[in-house]
Amino acid sequence: MNDIDVVRLHPTPEQYAYAFGGPREPLLRVRPGTVVELFTEDCFGGLVRGPEDLPSKVCEFPYLNPVTGPIHVEGAEPGDTLAVHFVDIAPARDWAVSTTFPHFGALTTTHSTAMLHDPLQEVVWRYGIDRERNSCRFQARFSDHTVELPLDPMHGTVGVAPAAGEVVMSITPGAHGGNMDTPELRAGSTLYLGVNVPGAQLAIGDGHCRQGEGEVCGTAVEAAMETVVVIDLLKGGAPAWPRLEDDRFLMSTGSVRPLEDAYRISQHDLVGWTSSLTGLHQLDAYQLVSQAGLAPIGNVVDTNYTVVAKLPKTVLGGAPAYDGLHRSLREKGLEYLRTR
Template structure:
């Protein structure tokens, strides 16, 4: 089945994965076009709007969407065709006890907390650039626009309700820059209908999201949805035209790294039929690793390998290639 489902977000109301009724029904093979708000719920408009003063809640997501026929033990495939800034500006900030280079309740220090400060980025969608402007000097620099979604996930298992800020096996706040247009995200289904939601658009983000906040921006999102029956996915995975990527989420960062590497090694072994230690050796020499975020309640790491090295082994029955074809039918 093909077709397009349009869902326009009126205002942010969802800040969790799990615990909410579906807002729309999606059939496998259909395309969803929707909008997302920024992590500040649209409340930070100028550099004088301190999030602690103007925001009541953070990191809203759009959804959840019920996928017809999805059951626990299946895999949801989401192919992102377009992620486009809905505004010509984005916002970023520092917070007193948030980010990789400040004290937190789990990493206390005797230094005073960082000040809360806001930066505004002008976005030129036609040229594909955004402008960084220093707050304490006249320094500016243009950076390439690289839109992505920071938060995509499904309802957790066991009736659990998780805040949208926390990444885990269900997805959530992955903050992985590789979740950009042209990629397919695979998530294990935990409840009937999967109940996926998405949001937290970033006009761009550096690896690690070091200060804890990317260039946050409302987005227009187009995603092709499919369902892979009776195939479980233990941790979030991404497929691009050239890479397979496994994502791990945990604290400490070492555990997130190990989770992502373990998932990639076992995934590659399953796809290629290689012995487990042979696969471990191959991934050790040919793989790449990078942080998603090192600031949230769980950190995220990803492990990646080029599909050419695997002689173009086919993941999930060629779902990525198939969904690219479905998405291209729109244009």
């Protein structure tokens, strides 16, 4: 692997960040094109290990959802496009957890959707991870039921420093990325983020062994991860909202409330992207996306809700996004995997 720069980043406990933005010193500086092997802690900082470890007891606000970073990308300037290609995402332990959390989730009173009900019961579920079988095992808490679910590892939280000098808690998704909680952030995907500050200040966290669409109870199958990314940079071209690409799809995201506005943002961006790649008139692109597009929900539980707009690349007639960057990063990732 003499052609690929590979660096490793495994933070010490006190090195984790809990926000995007701010004066924090980078944990790492990399040149575009670098492969980074990184360790991410789970959203509870590894403190919730079983049914007795209630998050409201063992975790301390605001030290939730630690992210690994920031990573300074050399040469990145405001207006540039940061590309983060996910090569591999592997659970770092043989267990994971999920929980209800008071005032968090889509089917409970929250601080925003405020109601007079007492909170739902706080419960922890511990999942066994079986990497051989590529599965995680749900064990009911109030009966003996168990279900084996396939692993589909992903990162809930990936982002850069926000615009306008803002500092945003890592649990919030937005135009800077952050806690989008979409299953599309899996190995094989490339995330494009607009750069707002010199060096971009990328950070990654909140690994999920898998999650349902919307993450309805508020948490996924939360796990520490051993993750490999390739980080690259395109000068200029910053998208207004995070975009994704995998071998089959282009994807736009929107993260805001209410949920229909997150849908609108993502579809609006996808229509514009389609138009610019194909030369189609805006209304023709609107029509094409209307018939060929998908709209998987990311989350309906975080401080902003996330929806993804997704278009098969086959309908674009071969027009490559970002000069084919996804393909080249994909190849570099496969090359890395072959030789590590």
